[in-house]
Amino acid sequence: MLKPLPKLQESEELVNEVPAPAISLIAVFRRQLLRVRTQAELEDVVALLKGICRGAPAMVAVFPDNGIPAIDGKISLGWSDDWEARYRARAYYEVDPVAHALPGALTAWSPLLAGKRSQSERVREFLSACIQYGMTHGLSYISGYSDCRVIISLVGKEIEEDRLLRHALAAILPDIADVAYRVFARFREISDLEKIDQDLISLICKHGLTNKEAAKRMQLTDRAVNYHLKHLRILYGAKTNQQLMFKIGSGDPRSTHGGTSKNS
Secondary structure, eight states: OOOOOOOOOOOOHHHHHHHHHHHHHHHHHHHHHHOSSSEEEHHHHHHHHHHHHOOOOEEEEEEETTTTTOSSSSSESSSOHHHHHHHHHHGGHHHHHOTOOOOTSSESSHHTTOOOSSSSSSHHHHHHHHHHHSSSSEEEEEESSSEEEEEEEEHHHHHHHHHHHHHHHHHHHHHHHHHHHHHHHHHHHHHSSOHHHHHHHHIIIISOHHHHHHHHTTOOOHHHHHHHHHHHHHHHHHHHHHHHHHHHHHTOOOOOOSOTTTTO
16 A cells, blocks of 8 residues: 655745745645656656756665665666666665665765774775765665655765755655655565566566576576576566566566565
8 A cells, every 4th residue: 555645744834944945946846746657757856856956966766675776666867877786786785874774854974974984894895985986975865665665865965065955855855755656666566576586677678688688787697597587477477578578567466376486
């Protein structure tokens, strides 16, 4: 069951707590959000967010209960592809304190990432990578749901320090998170699959790669890719990759007699 959108703040409360220019930004975003039904429309909202935040790299990402971010359960504008690939490949989400911050409030990155030390080798590696890729300053908002977290993040020191912008973001990011939760419903449905299966679904079913191209991208043998695709087709009761794409994209339930996920 989808979580309903939160009630808008009362006008008097907004006037008392939020500067007037921020109220204008909030109104613009909420009008835009009312029209969002698809991932493409949500991407337009994220582009608007990025523009208002002076071009700061922006991301909306779904983190399922198993903690592994879905490869396509996100919208990323302006983020480093190398950083995103490394973050996922090295499982930095397991040690990233921002990703595990309490939901329901803006979280500034620098108190958690800048100049920090750790006795853990993995944490030290993560913190070093943050410095290398310029990911020590920014803001994130986390919204918690029964089956996942939606995390909205913006990169940059100016974003942390702009008081007016923080007022606006505190009001609009919860609404964006609720819309993202609805839009990304189909990615949550595959979140309990093995990471390799999720990646294959993305590369073959969404991006249209052939089996051989997916094998090369994932550094797997053709035989391994065929094995995993066969498992997925059985799981969803599909005879071809095209049928598999349709069933996953339309949110069809899995076959009750065709295999199991890793959490079954």
